[in-house]
Amino acid sequence: MRTVGVEEELLLVDPETGEPRALSAAVLARVSLGDAGQDVFEKELHEQMLEFATHPQADMERLHAEIVRCREEAGRHAGEIGCAVAALATSPLPVTPSIGVNRRYEWMADQYGVVVQEQLVLGCHVHVSVESDEEGVAVIDRVRPWLPVLTALSANSPFWQGRDSSYSSYRSRVWQRWPSAGPTELFGSAETYHRRVADMLATGTILDDGMIYFDVRLSQRYPTVEFRVADVCLDAGTAVVVAALARALVDTAAREWREGGEPAAHSVSLLRLAAWRAARSGLTEELLHPATMRRMPAETVVRALLDHVGEALAADGDLDRVREGVAALLRHGNGARVQRELLERTGSLRDVVTECVRRTQAA
Numbered sequence: 001m002r003t004v005g006v007e008e009e010l011l012l013v014d015p016e017t018g019e020p021r022a023l024s025a026a027v028l029a030r031v032s033l034g035d036a037g038q039d040v041f042e043k044e045l046h047e048q049m050l051e052f053a054t055h056p057q058a059d060m061e062r063l064h065a066e067i068v069r070c071r072e073e074a075g076r077h078a079g080e081i082g083c084a085v086a087a088l089a090t091s092p093l094p095v096t097p098s099i100g101v102n103r104r105y106e107w108m109a110d111q112y113g114v115v116v117q118e119q120l121v122l123g124c125h126v127h128v129s130v131e132s133d134e135e136g137v138a139v140i141d142r143v144r145p146w147l148p149v150l151t152a153l154s155a156n157s158p159f160w161q162g163r164d165s166s167y168s169s170y171r172s173r174v175w176q177r178w179p180s181a182g183p184t185e186l187f188g189s190a191e192t193y194h195r196r197v198a199d200m201l202a203t204g205t206i207l208d209d210g211m212i213y214f215d216v217r218l219s220q221r222y223p224t225v226e227f228r229v230a231d232v233c234l235d236a237g238t239a240v241v242v243a244a245l246a247r248a249l250v251d252t253a254a255r256e257w258r259e260g261g262e263p264a265a266h267s268v269s270l271l272r273l274a275a276w277r278a279a280r281s282g283l284t285e286e287l288l289h290p291a292t293m294r295r296m297p298a299e300t301v302v303r304a305l306l307d308h309v310g311e312a313l314a315a316d317g318d319l320d321r322v323r324e325g326v327a328a329l330l331r332h333g334n335g336a337r338v339q340r341e342l343l344e345r346t347g348s349l350r351d352v353v354t355e356c357v358r359r360t361q362a363a
Helices: 024-032 060-079 103-112 133-154 170-175 190-202 236-258 268-281 298-316 319-332 335-346 349-360
Strands: 004-013 049-053 084-086 123-129 216-218 224-231 286-288 295-297
Touching (some): 049 060, 133 190, 133 268, 170 224, 298 319
Antiparallel strands (some): 004 084
């Protein structure tokens, strides 16, 4: 069974006002005082962010437990210096992001200007193990049309600088400002993939391999493919659903490749439209169906994803968990819907953040 690891970026906020706090260095200093957690938490581009990474897990129950534990640890360390953590993919309240002290970040700020200054967005990255780069690239080619559905399920960023953005995942739209971000054309082989990356680096437009921001990429550090399309999820259970679906997509794509099945030949232009539609609609309206690239109700498209990966989910023992999780999302809404309903009920973005802090650490 393939292993799965999850990286989550959390927003550091003032527990009273809900405003983002640039305290990641202080939180990481608290982490370094103890023996545990030093290999889990990392700094990110902005000081208002804290990232953690789980260990590879084959069992989704264990993955869920580790995400919950990491969130609790992050909350405890943040609380020791007077702030809190929230699993929000953008800040509902206005913020002026602070860039971390780091030569790489300084280069990025100088090169990209306002893109870096405004890039306070928080994602959930899922790593799924693969046997080789060749298998990994075959997977990348074959999962492309399904990625917007993961964005729609995870969407958790309706607000931007104190206003409703009209999007469910505005994070994903902000992320597209990077020159290397987004969907990719078909590669066909690991050789072509690596040649494309080398050509991109040779332009001098991006600094290093870490700035290959494809929607799905071969990991630099691990024998995995890394899915990078999801918002950080408000509830830990949603993150596990996304992780299980990502693994099932890898299983399904690898099987198709071994059996000689060809990937769908959708153009990058159509894939960009599908990604935009998912960011705009989330689960509340229509999505582009991965097979036809035509608009259909979001629930219909989500069911198509479940049908596509159903055999793999069953083989991994995840079918019931994912069915139940998806049913709950369709019934109660993703993080974007929850945030909007909280604002409608309370009339206060501060109260939205306060409730999201509570939900971030709920099991």
